[in-house]
Amino acid sequence: MSTAVLAVLNSPALDGTAAPTAFRLADPADPQVTVHDLGATRGDGVFETLGVVGGRAQAVDGHLARLARSAAMLELPEPDLDAWRETLIAVAERLPADREGFVKLVYTRGPEGSGIPTGWATGAVAPDHTEARTRGIGVVVLDRGLPHDVTATAPWLLQGAKTLSYALNMAALREARRRDADDALFVSGDGFLLEGATSTLLLKRGDRLVTPSTSLGILPGTTQADAFRSARAEGMTTSYEVLPRTALDDADGLWLLSSVRLAAPIRTLDGTDRPVDEAFTARLNAALLARRD
Template sequence: MSTSPVLLLVDESGSRRVDPHEPHLSVTDWGVTRGDGIFESISVIAGRMPTLDARFDRLEASARALDLPLPNRSIWTDALRKAIDAHEPVDRLAVTVVMTRGVEGADDSPTAWLLARPARDFTGIRRSGVSVVTLDRGYASDAAEGSPWLLLGAKHLSYATNAAALREASRRDADDVIFTSTDGLALEGPTSSLVVRRGDLIESPAVEAGILAGTTQATAFGFFESRGYRTRFSAIAAAELVECDAIWLVSSVRQAVAVHTLDGHPMPVDDAMTADLNRWLGDEARLE
């Protein structure tokens, strides 16, 4: 068992484990010089192999959007299993799978790897919740349909804008961000999906608005449906967020965090519901 991060390089023939402390990436790789590539984050709880179909579906959608080869599901599943087996037992592994366009001037072979390491402990923030500001993403909600080259809804490596948004949130004394469209709709967080409750209705923005399809969001819908709530994808006006009965930001590793403050306004928080939702998301039998 390894106490260090476990790194595997992946190609069309399979995967091989390498030393994570040695150099493996060319400085002329398109992923480094242009952020030209895709990735997925996978949460592994207590060493159990999670359900991967939704992750692979999203990874393939991202690959299609960037004209990259479709990942071989069998090879990547085997690589993940190798990483889980090689890593020392921990409560939760954060696994990142990456594929770039490859090295400039070389053949058309992509560069790909899988990195597994202990996840950050988000227990505190799941209990305390977050303060959030809304920030204009700079696109209308129909931009993805008319301008697919913007790669809205693809999980690609160019995260500079997301990182800049989080820095802006910090400058405004907030923890996180909900992006909005220029036509006034709420979209998603820089690294999370948006889930809101209005009475007995649970809603999330639809992917047609140019957001990333949320795998954890889908699992969250299953939780609320099991509690008798109605769920739907819909256009959520950013101006109406402050009127919601609850707001959560959900993602695979951090899970669900409640929004306790929105643009300086206190928001209602259901601590018991949030705790139950996180127990559901943490059940590896349901995790996607």
């Protein structure tokens, strides 16, 4: 088994010209993308990252649906989801089954002027996130600088699409580390909770789980959706809500959820200690690790 895998899609778009095979395997160390690709020069593309456990990719349907949704928002050619599915599963199966991993899907507009999109899937062994899942993480709250209703007033900002333009998100993580924290949580310019730099916010209030509404232009969380399903199986209730910044203060527990790190309890928020529900966190991460594709 390899610790790094690359598969390049032969025809990533659903354009009526199906390729004989969905993908070709390539050496991850070799050049594959032209310097004229708009994904590289302008961030004009979308991506998804799936967790891999036991050689099986997790939440495949949810991630492919979100890939298609993001592509539509950017007016990219409609992706051939069957080809993407076959490719990502093949990549996941080539990763070590005894270690957690991830598969990243990248879909770009392709070389400038060509009209031919580019697509590939990379797989690798994931870092060990045991400490984040158990001890928890330090988080700082950062102002995204846009009003909470910006999706309705300025849809061209592509809020809620998982685009390759992640420079802002990476800058937020660097700012968090400058403040001796592990991660960042965005709030709108008018004080409403949004999402983490690369994650979804989850709040617990008694037997109810809450996450910020996707109507605010935040990315629909695939891991959060699975967390909601797990919680409802325990008899809890779940909801999507428009939440003010103050909602953090009276929550019984806070988590940032993502596909590879899974559920990381927030141990400190802006330097202030927060309660960590260790038992619920353990059950939640066990359920997330047990997900099938």
